[in-house]
Amino acid sequence: MEVTPQHLIRRFVAGLAVAAALLVAAVTLAAPARADENPVDLTATSVTVTASDGTRLGATIYAPRRATGPLPGLVLVHGSGNSKQDSVRAEALAFARTGIAVLTYDKRQLDAPDYSLLADDALRALATLRTQEGVDPAQVGMWGISEGGWVVPLAAEQTDDVAFVILASASGLSPIRTQTWNMRNKLANADVSGSLARTLSDRTYRVADDAGMFAESGHDPVPALAALTRPVLAVYGTTDTQVPAAESAAILRETVRAPLTLRFLPDAGHTLRVLDDTGDTTETLVAGYADAVGTWVRAVTGATPPTGESGPTPVQERTSVPLSDTQWWESWNAQLTALGLLLFAFLSYPIVAAVRRIRRAGVPVGRAARVLAVTGPLTVIGFVVYFVTVLDGADWRGIYPGPTFAGRPVLWLGLQLGALVTVVAAAITAYTWRTAGKDRVRLGVLLAGGGLFVPWALYWGLLLP
Known part of the structure; x- marks a missing residue:
């Protein structure tokens, strides 16, 4: 029978599996029993x-x-x-x-x-x-x-x-009040303060609870x-x-x-x-x-x-705080919709530009609009990736948001800088929108994204100290 690369790979994997099984068996036999494995008393x-x-x-x-x-x-x-x-x-x-x-x-x-x-x-x-x-x-x-x-x-x-x-x-x-207090302790131990601390210990649990991801929360x-x-x-x-x-x-x-x-x-x-x-x-x-x-x-x-x-009565450095009632704009479907609209508004601008370039029907593009079309989606996507990564890495030992400077993670400061540039670029683009001529529709969609970005970024702390 012909020996193909696939056969070699399968044999190699099978060999590794057998070797691993033998190694585990050897270690198991050689390892001392866990303390009190069979307590005599x-x-x-x-x-x-x-x-x-x-x-x-x-x-x-x-x-x-x-x-x-x-x-x-x-x-x-x-x-x-x-x-x-x-x-x-x-x-x-x-x-x-x-x-x-x-x-x-x-x-x-x-x-x-x-x-x-x-x-x-x-x-x-x-x-x-x-x-x-x-x-x-x-x-x-x-x-x-x-x-x-x-x-x-x-x-x-x-x-x-x-x-x-x-x-x-x-x-x-x-449970949800306990967990938010727990998260505040993790963030304090990681020397995190400011808007990110509020985002992770408040906004996170509002959306998660509304989405039914926090069973028995109340x-x-x-x-x-x-x-x-x-x-x-x-x-x-x-x-x-x-x-x-x-x-x-x-x-x-x-x-x-x-x-x-x-x-x-x-x-x-x-x-x-x-x-x-x-x-x-x-x-x-x-x-x-x-x-x-x-x-x-x-x-x-x-x-x-x-x-x-x-025994000595415990001393809490911080008191737990109940979450206030979730408003409609804090619901998981409202937040998911906002994310979709932001990405559509920001990404439609370069997509249309690419189509026009293929058709050789280019339209002059303002520098501020280009910046908005780049920093907007990068900040939104970067926030989601950073947010999910930090939360996924948290456990009972604590949380690691990356290197910090003055109580703010460096990566978070970078996202905040991106958010600030996005807002400035949106303001400049809005000022020049009236003279955009045939490109006013495409710029209008882009500006709609910039307008929605402001309250969204404020809610998630990207535009707050």
Whole structure:
């Protein structure tokens, strides 16, 4: 058989795949087991949580190996994202070692969060744990971190089977208000100020929310918190920049009528885990966290639910701000339409010029119009590319908008300069439009783009300091 270049490529790729598989197998066999992979002091029992719609969620129950008598139980509810049970395994092991039977389960895979559905899954996990041998069915509670702090109260208000509630880094505010506060912190940590900071922490979420890209954005946690009747423990890190801990604690004090205990862990971030030298989260919980949970659960199950607060109260450098109502011009379809009109108006000018050149029917073109036809679309397209790139690169660690100068990213300053040149060129072109003769229609379309560009650029901060 003839060996073509395609055959060679296929063989090369296949060879690489085999080599990679062998390498992975060798590394897996040679690598040491993860710490606590099979903890000798705990039992790990695999179970299945069957959701109300029949979805089967893998789960594991960790418990002290030498436990005597029925144990209190705790169901762990994940934070945001499509997480597997291993994402909270560190918490499960640490809490189990304090004398608790802890169930972790694979979070339902969703394109967007649905708190009611997630709450129902948590209740099914609770029912599963309550039926396990060695677990006291009357003393099983729920723990929820971050997003789980919105889900757990929704689940707990539906049944008396939830004996107690533990909220870790839980926001007392709506998701969208929490996220805008989070973004403001990211931008401040990146030394970004001025119009870009307002654009990324305000305008972005208005359009995203209007387009339905921010599921559960307006969820109000207060009604579910107020409905809680069982003891509540809320734990916050004093250096959390993702959830406004001080505000959230104040809301819990005002809202929760059940016995409430607040614990503030010094120098702890949102995950309540130790960070390594690069800022990544480790598998180790911050000092005092697991002990605080274990001690509190023992007190609650001993019929003496504690109340009060301990630890330094978090100090927020900035207060969260609610988004005002979105106006019609801020809607996603209005903004998308504006983008389309801007590009059409700006690009039609050079396209017509190219057609005329082919037909050898050129018309004199003013210098300002040429500048407008170039800087207009470049600024619009550049803004969209920069905007999407910066947002896509943001994660829980922070945001990187590029090198900054005086609180403004250099690339953003370049876009602002392009916007200013566009406005000046539009003004000059408008002044000469009356004497344009046969070219007045084409210039009129170009000027329409320049006119629309001004309010659009003002809204997105390109013409603001």
